[in-house]
Amino acid sequence: MPQEKNAFREAAIEAISDMAQHLPLDCELLVVACRPGKKDFDLVLPSPESNLNNALDALRRNGLSIDGDNAYKRDVCDLIFGALAMGAQNTNPPPVDHWGQRFWDIAREERAMQEELLESLSNLVGLAKLGAARLDKYHAALAHAEAVIAKATR
Template sequence: MSAQRELFREAAIDAISDMAQYLPSDCELFVVACRPGSKVFDLVLPSPEANLNNALDALRRQGLSIDGDNAYKRDLCDSIFGALALGAQNNNPPPAGHWGQRFWDIGREERAMQEDLLESLTNLVGLAKLGAARLDKYHAALAHAEAVIAKATR
C-alpha cells in the first residue's frame, strides 16, 4: 500500500467515527476513494454496521444506472451468458439455490425447444419424401409441428 493511500486510510478511519456521531442511529456510513481507470488507490471503508448492498442501493437512488459501462456489470452479464450457454449444453448446473439457476433453466428450455423443432421438421421432410401414400402419417406430423410452433411462439 502506498504511503499516500495509507495516510488517507488512517485519516478516513479516524473521521468515520467523528462523522458517525452526527448521523441518525439507523444510517450507515461509507468512505470511498477511487482513481478512475486504476485500482491502485481504491479504498472502501464501511462503518462496522454498514452493508455494501445498502450503499449500492443508495448510489442507484442517486442515479447510478445499469446503462453505464463498468466491470461489475460486464462480469454479471458474462455470468448470465455463461449460465444460458451451459444450460443449453445441459452441462455444469449451478449449485442448489444459486441465482444463476433461472438462466441455466432458460438455456435448457430453449435448447429443448430447438431439439423438438428440429425433430418435427426432420419428420416432416421425411414424410414429404414418402409422398401421398402415407397421408395419415403426414397429417400427424403436421399436427405435431403445429403444436411445437404454437408452443415456441407463445
C-alpha cells in the same frame, strides 16, 4: 500499501466515528476513494453496521445506472451469457441455489423446445419425401427444409 493511501486510510478511519456521531441511528456510513481507471488507490471503508448492498442502492437512487460501463456489470453479464450457453449445452450447471440457475434453466427449456421442433420437422420431411417422390415440384422445398434442419443441428 503506498504511503499516500495508508495516510488517507488512517485519517478516514478516525473520521468515520466522528461523522457517524452526527448521523441518525439507523443510517450507515461508507467512505470510498478511487482513481478512475486504476486500482492503485481503491479504498472502501464501511462502518461496522454498514451493508454494501444498501450503499449500492443509495448510489443507484442518486444516478448510478445499469447503462454505464463498469467491471461489475460486465462480470454479471458474463455470468448470464455463460449460464445461457452452458444451459443450452446441458453442461456445467450453477451451484445449488445460485441466482444464475434461472438463466441456465431458461436456456435448457429453449434448447429442449428446439430439439422437439427439429425432431418434428425431421419426421415431417421424411414423410413428405415419401409423397414427394411422385411430385417433383416439392423437391426444392424439401431440400431447403433439410438444409435448415442440418444447420440447426450442427
